[in-house]
């Protein structure tokens with residue numbers, strides 16, 4: 129019975145992730161959904177900036193703290209190994225939905241591309257960014273990354289194998305294609321408002337810091353020389369850049 133509950137819980141977490149991921153595309157792209165990054169302004173000036181920075185900080189803290197091995201080791205004792213990743217995904221998705229819900233648009237235009245062909249091209253590049261994000265998750269192990277492997281293995285009383293270290297496909301070009309995809313998706317917009325610029329700048333800065341000082345530190349600890357060699361050969365986030373580290 130407990131295994132069945134964990135299975136349902138993990139499936140719900142994955143569903144919430146799918147909703148938040150699809151909503152993120154429409155939110156950042158400013159189309160289709162009722163509330164986007166450039167919706168009607170509710171508050172202005174400093175209060176909007178403070179609210180938005182607070183929302184992004186909640187996400188950053190949740191996303192970074194819960195991903196650390198020490199936190200995971202402690203948290204697994206409480207929640208159980210099978211449900212750990214699903215819980216992480218669920219809380220990450222809820223933190224994202226909170227951003228979308230409470231985001232304070234600041235609609236001063238920073239740039240606007242008038243030429244419709246160029247605007248479509250920029251929009252297309254942003255869509256490519258989202259596609260890179262999604263495809264890269266499958267290159268690592270989509271179902272393990274989102275906790276599905278763990279809940280199904282638990283249901284079938286099998287031991288889950290952790291995802292293997294990937295150095296092929298897009299991981300041959302950069303070490304963090306998922307993050308590169310996000311950066312492309314956030315920056316390529318035909319209409320850049322101050323609110324969108326704040327969102328793109330803060331998230332990009334967070335990505336760079338989290339990847340360099342948290343994720344890679346953990347990966348070096350776990351994988352040792354194999355990861356150090358990978359760092360020497362493949363650039364972190366900027367494709368074809370000479371300095372890998």
Ligand SMILES: C[S@@+](CC[C@H](N)C(=O)[O-])C[C@H]1O[C@@H](n2cnc3c(N)ncnc32)[C@H](O)[C@@H]1O
Pocket residue numbers: 264268273291292293294295299303304305306307308339343347
């Ligand atoms: C959200 S994913 C992001 C992966 C990577 N930073 C990226 O942008 O493509 C985070 C998880 O991927 C794992 N990871 C990072 N690089 C990996 C690789 N080359 N192969 C397999 N797993 C990786 C990390 O250990 C972490 O559990």
